[in-house]
Amino acid sequence: MPVPTPHANPLLSGFPSPLTTLAELFAYPRYLPSSIDMPRLMQSGLRHLEGQFSILASAFGQAGADQKPDRRFAVKDWDENPWYRMLKEGYLLNAKTLAELAESIHLDDDDDKSKLSFFLGQLVDAMSPSNFLATNPEAIRLALETNGESLLNGFANYVEDMRQRRIAITDESAFEVGRDVATSEGAVVFECDVMQLIQYKPLTSKVMSRPLVIVPPCINKYYILDLQPENSFVRFACEQGYTVFVTSWRNPQEDMRGTTWDDYVEGVIKALEVTRAIGGASQVNALGWCVGGTLLTSALAVQEARGEDMVASMTLLTTMLDFTDPGDLGFFLDEATVVAREQSIGNGGIYSGKELAFVFQTLRPNDLIWPYVVTNYLKGKSPAAFDLLYWNADATNLPGPMYAWYLRNMYLENRLCKRDELSMCGHSIDLSKIKVPSYILATKEDHIVPWQSAYRSTQLLGGDSEFVLGESGHIAGVINPASKQKRGYWSAGAQGDHAEDWLASAQSTPGSWWTHWSAWLKRHGGKQKAAPANLGDSRFQPIEPAPGRYVKVRVE
Structure with a gap:
């Protein structure tokens, strides 16, 4: 970040x-x-x-x-x-x-x-x-063919983008959260200041006894995992016989200007507790993506320090725990810029989601900036409707104290991977004490979490780990529906100190990693039982239908 x-x-x-x-x-x-x-x-x-x-x-x-x-x-x-x-x-x-x-x-x-x-x-x-x-x-020819109308439209598009403080990359009018995306049936069964917890309706008559709780990144909306039925990871997990829960992070407003990293970690722990209570299981399976994976791992480290044992397995998708090589994001980081953030919002404030979203666009300008400058302004056209880009444009703010702490301790000083150098929620953190089995997915063309950085997690965590390398990048490599049989992945390499040695010994398999993960997770799912007839339980009653209120709050 x-x-x-x-x-x-x-x-x-x-x-x-x-x-x-x-x-x-x-x-x-x-x-x-x-x-x-x-x-x-x-x-x-x-x-x-x-x-x-x-x-x-x-x-x-x-x-x-x-x-x-x-x-x-x-x-x-x-x-x-x-x-x-x-x-x-x-x-x-x-x-x-x-x-x-x-x-x-x-x-x-x-x-x-x-x-x-x-x-x-x-x-x-x-x-x-x-x-x-x-x-x-092409722009010149279009201007001549339209008698300059394309240029007038382009100028109007530019003025609107200036007003919105962003470059439009998709037709945002074509989608609505809860109508076109985030449509899986479920209910919000718990909420607190930082998140809502959504439970989804089972899609099988029997489910595994251990439910699955998913922790998406808090820098984006959760529904990247539930775009539309044909590419919904949430739906896929439900179809595999799991009772699925997802944390929907709140889009911070001024009342969250003092929220800290510890508050987010406690939010993850609360999601694990509620999932376990509703599922009636002594343990749950947990999955985290990107920053969500960093938060999930932090939560498990805090639980280990507290002597709690709520998680049977952990899945980390394109997650960084060792920030030695932070990828392209590292080009934006140094001591002076982190100090500037600490002084401006570190003690209270909000970091704009639109500013953050644009920075991520600059990492791939020939994909996410210049094509739209040409299309929107030089040609005077509107971008096409695309669900993934709609999600990409649906920005999320971050609380200043949480953001500044994360930059200092993770990206700049890389303290999470060092034993007992970092304290969270009043406890010293040691990742090697996390003994649960882990499934660690990286993607080969990831510019946000280099796959070699993700591989280092196999050396940090204390339990057995399964490392898998998918094709494509940070988003497309993860959202790769099993039904489409696109791309491929590498697995079963000999784990050692060096990522390249692992790849040299790994096996290549065509298709989606989703099916490979599902087979792995079933080994930790517990026994089958009848699917619950209702969502929630006597203690945690449904609050509102999915996708809930939090995900619908947009950055102005």
């Missing part, structure tokens, strides 16, 4: 300027020419010159057939029109040369070099000729 810095443009509030960052990086003496690998730089320069001649020579010939497809240049003008082909080829050549320049610089700190490459990439992506009206053939 990054710590953004201010930006002059209100639409880009929270997005650190690549130009500013690059200027700061090159201000240090270690970036002087003496620090540059000159032979490598000269070779790059010669390749660049050769590439320029090649572009000129082929400008009026046929486009190269061996080029890797690039969605930014998909329309035929970029290959068939000599002028646009020169623009495209020149841009791609310059982008490659700049990347090689960054690689040629010697830096003592690998983090600085990675940061240089990352923000240079941000700048290069922003300068693509496809992003500008004067050099986008």
Whole structure:
């Protein structure tokens, strides 16, 4: 979870300027020419010159057939029109040369070099000729065909996005929570200041005696796990014969400005307690995703310190416990920015969900920013309706004290994975004392939780662990319905200290990891019993139908 810095443009509030960052990086003496690998730089320069001649020579010939497809240049003008082909080829050549320049610089700190490459990439992506009206053939043609109406519509879209303080990435009018997404039948059976607990109606006549409680990330709405019936993980778990509970985190408003990390951990513990009581079981199975997995693991560590034993197994989906390598989010973090957050909201305040959502968009600008700048503003069109992107745009605030504490102790100082260095809820934390069996899923293209970082959890937890690596990224790799038989996963590798050694010995299987997980979880589900006829029990009566009130509160 990054710590953004201010930006002059209100639409880009929270997005650190690549130009500013690059200027700061090159201000240090270690970036002087003496620090540059000159032979490598000269070779790059010669390749660049050769590439320029090649572009000129082929400008009026046929486009190269061996080029890797690039969605930014998909329309035929970029290959068939000599002028646009020169623009495209020149841009791609310059982008490659700049990347090689960054690689040629010697830096003592690998983090600085990675940061240089990352923000240079941000700048290069922003300068693509496809992003500008004067050099986008499709936008120009559309403007001529519509007598400028597309430009007027684009300006209107820009004004609306400025008003909303976001870039629209989907048709938000096409969905409503509880009508089109989050439609699984259930009821809220408990609520507190930080969350509601939803119990779902069983879909089988018999269920496993141990219920399943799911802890989604608190930085997003829970219904990523219950988008629509065909891609709902909640529905899949119900179909596998589990009584399923999900925590629906509250979207913090001003009355939660003092809420802490410990309050969230206690919320998870309360969800485990209520699930166990309603399910009539001595233990439950628990699943956490991303920050939800970090909270769940923290809760189990606190329970271990308290001598409580409520969980039979733990599933962690793309979760980080060791923050040594925090992925792309680490580029936004340093001591100064964390101190700034601590001083501004660490003792009370709210961190805007829209600001946080935009920062996540900047991690994949060619997927989540520039295509929509082109579509919305240059072409004057509205984005298509897509349930996953609707969820992505449904931002969630965070309480300042919780957020600042999380940044300091997890991302910056990496204290969770160190024995007895961190205290939560009045107890010292030691992850090695968590002895329950765990199923740990990572995804190979995850830019938020690098899969190698997720693998380190197998070395931290005290119980037996099953590590599985799915294809795709942080979201699509998790929401991979078993019925569609898409992608694949690796499993059954020999666990040791090194993630790459595990992968070398792992077996590749086509299809969704969901079925693999279900087979694993059944070993910890307990005996079968008749499915409950009603939701809740005498102590925890249904409060309102799912999806409940909390998930419907939107960030203004």
